[in-house]
Amino acid sequence: MRDLVVFLFFLSILPLALSNAFVAFLLWTWAGLVAINSYLYGFMAAIPMVQIFAVVTLALVMIPSMRVGMVYRSSGVVIIFLLIVIHGLFSATFAYPGLPHNWIIYTNMVKTILLCMFMPFFITNRHRVNIYVMLVAVAVCFHGLMDGLKFMASGGGHNAHGIPKFGDNNHYALVLLMVVPLLLYVFRYASAKLARWAALGAFFLTFFAVLATDSRGALLTLFAMGFWLILMSKRKVMGLVIAAVLVTLTMQFAPDEWFNRMDTIKTADQDSSFMGRVTAWKRASAIALENPVLGGGYHAGQGVSIYEQFRYKQGLLGFVDTPDTGYAAATHSIYFEVMGDLGLVGFLLFMAALASVFYNRRRILRRVSADPARLEWAGDLANFIAAGMVAYMVGGAALSAAYFELPYYLIMLMQVLWHVVDQPQEDLSSEKVQGSAHA
Secondary structure (H helix, E strand, C coil): HHHHHHHHHHHHHHHHHCCCCHHHHHHHHHHHHHHHHCCCHHHHHHCCCCHHHHHHHHHHCHHHHHHHCCCCCCCCCHHHHHHHHHHHHHHEEEEEEEECCCCCCCCCHHHHHHHHHHHHCCCCCHHHHHHHHHHHHHHHCCCCCCCHHHHCCCCCCCCCCCCHHHHHHHHHHHHHHHHHHHHHHHHECCHHHHHHHHHHHHHHHHHHHHHCCCCHHHHHHHHHHHHHHHHCCHHHHHHHHHHEEEHHHHHHCCHHHHHHHHHHHHHHHHHHHHHHHHHHHHHHHHHHHHHHEEEEEEEECHHHHHHHHCCCCCCCCCCCCCCCCCCCCCCCCCCHHHHHHHHHHHHHHHHHHHHHHHHHHHHHHHHHHHCCHHHHHHHHHHHHHHHHHHHHHHHHHHHHCCHHHHHHHHHHHHHHHHHHHCCCCCCCCCECCCCCCCC
């Protein structure tokens, strides 16, 4: 029955994609983030909806009439992304043998970057920016709403894991936290009261879903992201009120087991799981030091033969005493993951991509300060996008999430937001978030 419903839904939206390249691009993004195939067990589970919408988008862009009024704007982020793809190709080509996911990860990265490259082509004004923000928020929060409801209904007993696409509970919590600021933006600027209340409800349910993951890293990430939002917000009192409400809800719904697990953060140096991650960081940095240009290839730290070669090498963290894990494990850090996989050159490109978010945010806020009446929305959105990236950079420090597509979408979205505020345009100060997908 579930497959039939999705099949009928797919048939209803496919004509929309075929009629408009922008709509096809939106559905391409949505299909990748919602990953509806993970919830299907029949004939629709094998339908590659992401690829279908991607092909439709590419085909429509080739039609001259579909490109009327479209002007592509290059940028530093575009150049960085292209360099990441080119460098990744060499890293994958000259990788250590015995890496089963080497080319799979590289291919997925190319697909992610390809979508990002089309974003400046389609997201050209405030209206389209708002649509894209809503789309990303809805697609990701789709996964957390049910877990949030189950957490409330069970009095805090429900444990959330998410879908295989997101990884384990820690990865799932990180993905949800990255879109929480976008929900706040929708709540702040949606024109329809129903949309505002829906965004607020999704915000709290997503928060409960994060609690349901029992992720210690998520708690630290939540603190870091909340601190950023309050520090950068002009409405600090409102931010403190929301923080107080979240703390109260946590005290009300979280069970004793949750508090006991969070309390182990204070003894991380005695936690075998955390110290095992530090051991993996040593191995990854050692790979990078011996292969500073290209690294060891994608997921080099998980290669059995590579593990034996670098098992006892200390890399950049020789000053930390760690146990011998006895097996090849994931790197568990976006920074050391990229360092070991792509070398120091790849690591610098990755850091440049992350830094571009805050560089563009600064440029946007400067432009907003010159015209606050018209561009206040852009300043708020820039801070919210940056908050999502703060969550990624803090939470990802202990997770193997360097190649997940969402942070790359946010990096390019910040660049596109700069393009929008950097061009002459009519007064949009009263324009709110709209729910339609036409422009």
